[in-house]
Amino acid sequence: xxxxxxxxxxxxxxxxxxxxxxxxxxxxxxxxxxxxxxxxxxxxxxxxxxxxxxxxxxxxxxxxxxxxxxxxxxxxxxxxxxxxxxxxxxxxxxxxxxxxxxxxxxxxxxxxxxxxxxxxxxxxxxxxxxxxxxxxxxxxxxxxxxxxxxxxxxxxxxxxxxxxxxxxxxxxxxxxxxxxxxxxxxxxxxxxxxxxxxxxxxxxxxxxxxxxxxxxxxxxxxxxxxxxxxxxxxxxxxxxxxxxxxxxxxxxxxxxxxxxxxxxxxxxxxxxxxxxxxxxxxxxxxxxxxxxxxxxxxxxxxxxxxxxxxxxxxxxxxxxxxxxxxxxxxxxxxxxxxxxxxxxxxxxxxxxxxxxxxxxxxxxxxxxxxxxxxxxxxxxxxxxxxxxxxxxxxxxxxxxxxxxxxxxxxxxxxxxxxxxxxxxxx
Numbered sequence: 117x118x119x120x121x122x123x124x125x126x127x128x129x130x131x132x133x134x135x136x137x138x139x140x141x142x143x144x145x146x147x148x149x150x151x152x153x154x155x156x157x158x159x160x161x162x163x164x165x166x167x168x169x170x171x172x173x174x175x176x177x178x179x180x181x182x183x184x185x186x187x188x189x190x191x192x193x194x195x196x197x198x199x200x201x202x203x204x205x206x207x208x209x210x211x212x213x214x215x216x217x218x219x220x221x222x223x224x225x226x227x228x229x230x231x232x233x234x235x236x237x238x239x240x241x242x243x244x245x246x247x248x249x250x251x252x253x254x255x256x257x258x259x260x261x262x263x264x265x266x267x268x269x270x271x272x273x274x275x276x277x278x279x280x281x282x283x284x285x286x287x288x289x290x291x292x293x294x295x296x297x298x299x300x301x302x303x304x305x306x307x308x309x310x311x312x313x314x315x316x317x318x319x320x321x322x323x324x325x326x327x328x329x330x331x332x333x334x335x336x337x338x339x340x341x342x343x344x345x346x347x348x349x350x351x352x353x354x355x356x357x358x359x360x361x362x363x364x365x366x367x368x369x370x371x372x373x374x375x376x377x378x379x380x381x382x383x384x385x386x387x388x389x390x391x392x393x394x395x396x397x398x399x400x401x402x403x404x405x406x407x408x409x410x411x412x413x414x415x416x417x418x419x420x421x422x423x424x425x426x427x428x429x430x431x432x433x434x435x436x437x438x439x440x441x442x443x444x445x446x447x448x449x450x451x452x453x454x455x456x457x458x459x460x461x462x463x464x465x466x467x468x469x470x471x472x473x474x475x476x477x478x479x480x481x482x483x484x485x486x487x488x489x490x491x492x493x494x495x496x497x498x499x500x501x502x503x504x505x506x507x508x509x510x511x512x513x514x515x516x517x518x519x520x521x522x523x524x525x526x527x528x529x530x531x532x533x534x535x536x537x538x539x540x541x542x
Contacts, residue, residue, distance in 0.1 A: 145246055145247075148252060149204040149206070150203055150260035151203070151239070152201055152238070154264060155199065155236050156236065156269040157511075160510070177198075180220045180224060181217055181221075181236075184216045184217050185213055189209050193252055199501075208285045211282050211285075218270060218272065218311045221236050235269035238267060238271070239265070241260035259297065262504060265405030265406060272309035275304065276304060279307045288310040288311075289307050291305065291307055293305070293306070294525075335348050335350055335542045336540070337542050339538045340538075348542075349364055351381075353380060353381050354378060354381070356377070358372065358377075359372040360375075362376065366535060371397070373392035377520075386541065388526050396534070397413075399517035399518060399519050400518055400520060401509075402516050406507050408425075412521070413518070414454065415517040418489075419458065419491065420456070426449075426451050429447060429451045430452075440470065440471070450466075451469070452468075452500075452505050469505060471500075473497055477494040478493050480493050491514075492511075492513050494510050495516065527541065
């Protein structure tokens with residue numbers, strides 16, 4: 117048995133070795149609605165105005181959200197950085213609270229100066245959880261977190277189980293599409309609560325989502341380094357791309373595989389498929405959050421990282437109700453890390469994710485890469501929530517990308533890095 121397996125065993129033994137403990141957990145299981153929120157734009161606000169002003173802004177936002185949760189019969193369990201975890205007993209009240217939150221934050225945002233805009237994204241799920249007096253545990257929390265990571269700024273995304281309970285309550289709901297959430301073998305259908313009909317609905321969901329698309333009118337645009345469109349290709353049912361094989365070829369691009377990728381429609385959803393058998397580096401630009409899975413490849417600026425986590429560690433920690441720091445201490449090693457794959461001079465070989473929030477940037481963050489001119493000053497961050505590690509782009513100039521593993525959904529305005537070519541869906 118490896119040290120890593122032994123460490124996980126210590127965690128699991130603590131959680132499962134006591135029969136009375138397990139019996140107590142069973143008595144605490146009941147149906148519950150779990151909501152996650154996350155403030156978008158806070159990092160830029162902190163960077164521009166300083167910590168004091170940033171903390172005041174986050175406090176104002178969370179104070180507004182807390183009052184709304186309370187007025188709808190909910191309970192704020194905890195704040196996580198500039199995010200929040202809340203629970204509700206009533207499904208309809210949870211959706212009403214989400215709508216009021218969006219309106220409330222928009223009113224706060226309207227008094228902000230140009231360039232200081234803030235917004236929230238919201239994910240809500242209904243299922244069985246372990247509910248204690250001051251906390252909630254179980255898969256209901258994990259799924260809610262993963263749904264929130266799908267949402268974009270000013271968006272409310274709900275699970276199918278919650279949709280079934282509120283569909284007849286008069287809310288305006290729109291189907292987003294099928295999602296393969298981390299840890300789930302089958303795709304889940306997610307829905308958006310349309311709280312502002314004037315808001316554009318075709319936002320990019322990065323590697324996490326795919327909206328319903330029209331069957332015609334889709335185009336794939338080739339973008340140069342200056343952000344200018346160089347060429348445009350219509351997408352009907354299927355479009356293949358490669359260096360020497362496909363409907364579109366780039367014979368001069370030695371970074372592209374002979375047969376690279378296929379862009380295709382399936383039941384009005386758009387997908388990208390790796391045709392190279394893993395030889396091709398196909399990356400999708402994330403917008404909002406992306407739930408990392410073990411061995412995911414992440415691109416920030418010129419730096420390529422591999423995400424690694426100890427399988428089962430956060431699951432055991434969540435079952436116990438212990439923190440990331442406590443789990444790492446028990447295991448005597450980080451639960452998760454980013455490992456740079458193109459290590460240069462001065463680049464550390466490992467970036468442990470031992471805090472609830474870890475930042476990456478050229479000049480600002482837990483880990484900085486001052487020699488990387490393609491990385492923004494504050495580029496991205498990774499948040500630990502429940503069992504998950506979620507990477508978020510911080511409005512970087514060149515974006516944060518995640519490598520496609522097999523097939524991944526796309527959306528209008530989604531961007532693909534294929535070889536050395538940057539392509540955008542329009």
